[in-house]
Amino acid sequence: MAARPLLGGDTRVVSVGLELFADTLAALGVPVVQIEWRPPAGGDPRLAALLARTEDDRPVAAS
């Protein structure tokens, strides 16, 4: 499937991290969802990066 172009059309945002940004977008009426994020792998960044790489070949399903 071809990627949707960045410019033109709607911008619908998934926010990961600072809630401040999602709050700002929501106040402006921009469709946004905030992920309840936790540091993965018990807060070990190296292990988290390894885990993410092993997940690369598994596309994230939207449904």
Place this chain on the structure above:
Amino acid sequence: MPLWNFVRKSFYQDSVTLMRLTRDMEAVSDVTRAAVMMGTPQNLALLKDAGLLTAEGEAAGPTDLVVAVAAGTRAAAEAARAAAETALTARRAATASGAAARPRSLAGALRALPGATLALISVPGAYAAAEARKALVAGLHVMLFSDNVPLDDEVALKRLARERGLFLMGPDCGTAIVNGVPLGFANAVPRGRIGVAAASGTGLQAVTCHIAAAGEGISQAIGVGGRDLSDEVGGLMMEPALAALAADPATAVICVLGKAPGRTTAKSLRARLDRLGKPCVAYFLGDPAAGTAPTLEDAALAAVALARGTTHVPAEFTQPPEAVTRLVERAANRLGPGQRFVRGVYCGGTLAYEAIGLLKACLADVAPGVTGGGSGHRVVDLGEDVFTVGRPHPMIDGTVRREWIEREGGDPETAVLLLDLVLGYGAHGDPAGEILPAIRNARRAAAAAGRGLAVVASVCGTAGDPQGLAAQTAALEAAGVIVLPSNAQAARLAARVVVSRR
């Protein structure tokens, strides 16, 4: 000083929430110091250095919340903890009532928001690349707001984005305005016909604000990342950003911004700009000769002129020469003979480097870097990665900036304190109010030592910003700060003050 630590296991909170909790706790009477941090090894080291760590805190892990309080009594410490708990509970309740339970994963988020187009990622730098990779693989464009993202990760992510026809905006450039939507730090500017592609966060903000002030608007503003034009990254995102703006029917004029490109990247960029097919203005920090505009303000005004079919003639100041002379005299008034240097305390990286370039044009002994080194003229950028580990950006939290303003203002060799104020979405609700106490303290300390202290600033913002350009400017001016219409003009005035005393 009695000291207590409280730990809540597996309780992650983002850095802005932690900052707010710290403030709530410090407002409790009889509390002398408070800190709320996640228990990462770096944060525990910070707490230890600050003398705020006990054995209980020391045992915390990276996903545990550590509350540290130095208070006069146990009751005050408990009251501070209660204040933090109340604030957290209120936050949870607001979230729960405002929306369904939040998704805990990207897959869950995509179910909650079908047709999502973009991920805005602002987790700590060590985790940011992994989150960005997941979003790209899921077919989302990414704005990577996080600082402290390793260069290798940036290159790999941008290659992955290119392969998939996606944008990876950022890092080290936490701003964009896409289809009128402000992402990260961005200002309230009208839609219009000027498109911006920027390898510079505050550069993008300054230029879009100047364009708005001149009565034009922004079609799209794409922040490609502060390192994108280095030879290591090679303009991996500048290229598709320029192609997208060239193809965008709403964009009539293109404005390109960034640090001076690497040697190889400069060649390919020049060739790309030559075949854009649209009028273009370019500003490169540290090497204005490589572009077509000498400052950010000139880049904006040149783009406006191109859109209107007129010509922009750069000028050093907006005000007439005699008005500038009066400002210089006012600033230099009551400075002592030993006060020789300009000291900048900034939160915008591009603005800091622009100021350094302009100071160097008329002063010797200007420190080249922005991390506070050098004994002569210097400009520190508190948004630099070294200052933002485990802390909110200084545009959100003025704590570190207040310390630097008092330190630089207290140096008997400082003649002019040079400041930037950045407004907009995502920034602190009252940036002037955040730093004015420190400016007043620095002034008082100088007066007590028989000296004056000039304070010169510029405000990057618009009338539509939540903080209001006029209100912020008025608050600074009421405190005796000389406010110029652009960062370039503020830096030039600061240099003139120092030169006038020779």
